[in-house]
Amino acid sequence: MTALTKPVRVRYAPSPTGDFHVGGARTALFNYLFARHHGGNFILRIEDTDQKRYNPEAVNWLLNGLRYLGLDWDEGPEVGGEYGPYVQTERLSIYQHYCQQLLDNDLAYRCFATPEELDEMRRERKPKGLPTYDRRYRDYDPAKALERADSGESHVIRIKLPLEGNITVHDAIRGDITFQNEILEDVIIVKSDGIPTYHMANVIDDHLMEISHILRGDEWVSSMPLHIHLYNAFGWEPPTMAHLPVILNPTGKGKMSKRESRAPDGQILPVFVRTFEELGYLSDAMVNYMALVGWSYDDKTEIMDREELIERFSLDRVNASPASWNYEKLNYFNGVYMRALTPEALAKQIMPYVKEAGINADYDTLVKIAPFIQERLNVLSDAPQWVDFFFVDELPAYDLNMLVPKKMSLEDVPSILKTAHDILAQTEFNHDAIDAALRVGVKTLGIKAGQMFQPIRIAVCGKMVAPPLFNTLEILGKETTLKRLEQTLSRLEQN
RNA sequence: GCCCCCUUCGUCUAGAGGACUAGGACACCACCCUUUCAAGGUGGCGACACGGGUUCGAAUCCCGUAGGGGGCACCA
Numbered sequence: 001m002t003a004l005t006k007p008v009r010v011r012y013a014p015s016p017t018g019d020f021h022v023g024g025a026r027t028a029l030f031n032y033l034f035a036r037h038h039g040g041n042f043i044l045r046i047e048d049t050d051q052k053r054y055n056p057e058a059v060n061w062l063l064n065g066l067r068y069l070g071l072d073w074d075e076g077p078e079v080g081g082e083y084g085p086y087v088q089t090e091r092l093s094i095y096q097h098y099c100q101q102l103l104d105n106d107l108a109y110r111c112f113a114t115p116e117e118l119d120e121m122r123r124e125r126k127p128k129g130l131p132t133y134d135r136r137y138r139d140y141d142p143a144k145a146l147e148r149a150d151s152g153e154s155h156v157i158r159i160k161l162p163l164e165g166n167i168t169v170h171d172a173i174r175g176d177i178t179f180q181n182e183i184l185e186d187v188i189i190v191k192s193d194g195i196p197t198y199h200m201a202n203v204i205d206d207h208l209m210e211i212s213h214i215l216r217g218d219e220w221v222s223s224m225p226l227h228i229h230l231y232n233a234f235g236w237e238p239p240t241m242a243h244l245p246v247i248l249n250p251t252g253k254g255k256m257s258k259r260e261s262r263a264p265d266g267q268i269l270p271v272f273v274r275t276f277e278e279l280g281y282l283s284d285a286m287v288n289y290m291a292l293v294g295w296s297y298d299d300k301t302e303i304m305d306r307e308e309l310i311e312r313f314s315l316d317r318v319n320a321s322p323a324s325w326n327y328e329k330l331n332y333f334n335g336v337y338m339r340a341l342t343p344e345a346l347a348k349q350i351m352p353y354v355k356e357a358g359i360n361a362d363y364d365t366l367v368k369i370a371p372f373i374q375e376r377l378n379v380l381s382d383a384p385q386w387v388d389f390f391f392v393d394e395l396p397a398y399d400l401n402m403l404v405p406k407k408m409s410l411e412d413v414p415s416i417l418k419t420a421h422d423i424l425a426q427t428e429f430n431h432d433a434i435d436a437a438l439r440v441g442v443k444t445l446g447i448k449a450g451q452m453f454q455p456i457r458i459a460v461c462g463k464m465v466a467p468p469l470f471n472t473l474e475i476l477g478k479e480t481t482l483k484r485l486e487q488t489l490s491r492l493e494q495n
Numbered sequence: 496g497c498c499c500c501c502u503u504c505g506u507c508u509a510g511a512g513g514a515c516u517a518g519g520a521c522a523c524c525a526c527c528c529u530u531u532c533a534a535g536g537u538g539g540c541g542a543c544a545c546g547g548g549u550u551c552g553a554a555u556c557c558c559g560u561a562g563g564g565g566g567c568a569c570c571a
Contacts, residue, residue, distance in 0.1 A: 015571045050570050115569075122568090129497030131567065156569055174500070183498055183567085191569040198571045222499055222566040245501080246564065252506070255564075292507065292520090299509035300519050319508080321501045322564055329507065329521040339534075375534040386532095438530090453530035465532045 008040025009212045012073075013202065015047040016058035019272040020065040022325065023217065023247045023256060026290045030244060031215050032071040033291065033313035040212070044076030045205060046087045049195050065273035070283050070306065075209075083209040088201050095196040098204050098234065099157060099189065103142075107233045108189060110145040111137040112155045131185035133158070138186060157190035159200075161229055169224045172213070172242035174320050179225040187226060199223060203230040206239055213240045215315075218322075242315055245294045248324035256325050269327065280353060280380020281330070285337040289330045294323045303336055331378045338377055343370035350383035357384035361391050368475050372467040386467065390475065395462040395484060400495060402458045403488070405451035413455050414492050419445060420456050421485040429478045434470045459488035 012028040014020075035042035044066070048054055063077065075081025085091055102108035113121075113136060122132045137145070138160060149155055162181045170176050189200035196204075206214060221243045231238040247256040250269075261269050270276050276286060284305065291309050292302060295318045304312065341349065347366035354361045366387065373386040389395060403413045419441050427437040442452045453469050460481055466472060473481050 013571095017571070047571065053570065118569085126567080127496060129567090131497090154569095171500095177499070179498075185567080188569055193569075195569090197569075202571090217565095218500075219565055219571090224499090243500085248564075250506075253563075289507095294507090296508055298519090302507090302520055319501095323508090324506060326506050326521065332521055335534085373533095376532065435530095448530095450530055457531060461531095463531090467532085469530055 006210070006212050008035060008038035009043060009210055010035050010040065010215055011043040011045050011206070011209065011211050013045040013047050013205075013216075014062055015050060015053075015198075016062065017050060017053040017055055018058060018258070020058075020061045020274065021256075021258060021271055022273060022276070022290065024062075025065060025069060025273050025286075026247060026293055027215065027217055027244055028066060028071055029069065029287060029290050030295070030313075030318070032073075033309055034213065034215060034315065035074075036310040037313045041074040042071070043081070043083070043209060043211070044073040044086065045209070046077060047198060047201065048087060048089050049198060049201050051089075051193070051195065061272075061274055065277070068273065068277045068283055069287055088205065089195070091201070091205065092195065094208070095190070095201055095204055096194075099196065099200070102159070102189075102233060103157070105233075106142070106160065108157050108159050109138060109140065109142065109186075110149055110155045111158045111186075111188075112140075112145075112148060112153060113137065131183065133185050133187075135186050154192045156188045156192050158186040159189050159226070159230065159233070161186055161226070167225045167228060169228050170241070171221065171224070172240055172315050173318050174221070174243065177221065177224065181225075184225055184229075189230075199226055199230065203227055203234070203236075207231070207234065207236045211239050213242065213315075215242045215244060218243045218246045242318070245319055245322045247293055248322050250325055250327060252324040263327075278381070280349075280382070281334050282337045282349075282380075285330070285334040288337070289333040293325065294319050303333070334379060335375075335377070338380075339375050341370075341374070343367045343374075346370040346374055350377075350380050350387075353381050353383050354387060357388070359384055359388050359391050361387065365390060365475065369467065372471045376467070389461045389463070389466070390472075395487070398458065398462045400491065402464060403455040403492075405447075405454040408447075408451060410492075410495075414489060416445065416447070416452055416455050417459060417485055417489055417492075420452065421482060421489070424473070424478065424485070425482055427478075429474055429481075431470045431474050434473050438470075455488075456485070460484045 010031045012031045014024055032042050034040075046059060059077070066073065073079060075083060076086045099108065103110075113133070118132060121134050125132060125134065137158070145155075161184050165181050166178050167181060168176050168178045187199060188197055190196050205211075224241060228238055248254060249256050257271055260271050260275060263269055268275070268279070270279060287306060288304055288309070291304070291313070295313065297304065297312045297317065338346070344367055347363055347370045350370075351361070351363065351366060354366070369387055369390060373383065376386060377383060400410065404410050405412070405416070420438065423437050423441045424434070427433050438452065438456075439449065442449050445452065457466055457469050457472075458464070460476065461472065
């Protein structure tokens with residue numbers, strides 16, 4: 001492999017036609033890790049040669065997504081670079097030049113077949129397992145073709161591929177793959193609008209940008225022979241190619257959906273980077289998890305920070321087989337990273353979500369709460385439901401039956417709450433003092449700890465599931481705690 | 496239909512001929528801890544798709560079958 005002597009330059013080259021999907025993100029990540037591992041450059045190139053499907057929002061989704069994941073690019077939109085422009089529609093004259101070269105060398109030809117003709121060919125040839133185009137203009141007189149083209153007749157330009165023999169291409173992950181030239185099609189390299197197709201533009205750009213390794217999705221393996229033929233036609237040495245396994249749905253059946261759906265329990269199943277970010281998946285967790293979809297370091301290590309991933313990433317540990325996306329495991333990773341945050345960092349991270357939920361929270365209080373909700377959050381957007389009751393004047397009404405402790409009835413509740421109230425009124429409001437005082441109450445009442453704490457929790461939080469009680473009370477403060485106990489008692493009286 | 500790729504627990508994977516009674520992680524189950532929920536701890540369930548070879552010996556190599564995936568556009 002002579003490529004070892006060349007500087008490592010890899011690119012992520014998405015087409016701005018839709019939202020930024022995790023499949024694309026994983027490809028970007030592998031390129032990024034590979035580049036950083038080798039001290040090379042990670043290049044971002046926008047492949048916008050399809051003007052019909054172009055979506056102006058897509059570039060923003062992409063750029064924001066990459067930034068969220070922390071995959072900074074060395075060359076590309078916004079940062080520039082010596083090999084620009086990095087947007088294909090700004091490179092049209094370059095492609096034109098190389099296309100002419102192919103035409104001049106009889107390695108490409110103009111084709112005047114109409115869409116209708118093509119449809120007919122498809123109908124006839126497809127069932128026979130043949131490629132659509134029957135090469136009817138392959139041997140058409142170039143002079144006549146030029147004449148028709150000059151007169152303005154609509155046409156495309158096709159590559160002239162070998163008719164027989166085999167071509168063996170090498171994939172860094174899969175090894176050698178052999179294709180029969182016979183089944184290859186003289187594909188279109190320049191569309192009738194004068195814009196090149198992906199196949200042509202990508203080859204020219206990768207060569208001109210001195211890309212050393214192409215790491216791309218597995219859907220491109222069938223285009224490998226075509227691309228290699230194009231490199232050969234230009235007389236260029238192709239980069240090392242590696243095709244990454246596709247990401248399958250969590251069930252393991254089928255390519256991961258391009259549309260977001262919901263799980264049976266109503267949970268949204270995100271597939272766009274933007275949605276993961278909105279739900280509050282930590283950048284580090286996403287990166288760590290995604291790195292493990294199709295790649296592994298060893299038989300044990302899974303939690304790795306960016307530096308470790310960069311240091312350890314290598315192509316020969318990328319799997320050739322498809323991998324399915326596992327939301328539970330991602331959640332676990334997110335939990336791990338969430339728990340590693342300092343209270344300050346967590347407070348900062350959840351603040352936007354809390355505000356978004358209409359909760360009037362202050363940073364200092366969130367910092368105090370943080371340690372107690374930290375191990376209970378799956379994603380940042382879970383935070384509001386854990387902290388809302390800290391920041392309201394009046395608790396929303398809840399079902400009084402929630403107050404009833406195990407093996408007791410509603411009639412037992414008032415005396416428990418009354419006892420709690422009286423004890424707490426005389427207690428210093430810190431965790432240990434509350435703990436000690438309440439346990440005395442448990443003893444006097446002759447009930448179990450849980451039976452006493454349950455109604456207090458409900459009275460104070462208004463919900464069955466909440467952060468640890470004593471810490472909660474401490475943060476809430478004596479005044480609020482006593483007030484909520486009183487309010488509950490009076491509700492019970494009216495009941 | 497044709498071409499190509501892939502195939503170890505439900506899922507992600509380790510394994511590159513003997514170290515395998517097939518290891519780890521998520522999920523699941525049980526127990527422990529415990530004021531709810533978590534987190535944590537301990538243990539458990541659970542896989543080499545199938546059939547032929549090659550070899551003294553195969554999860555590992557070869558062939559076939561089956562299954563899965565990708566591609567076959569004036570989309571990338």
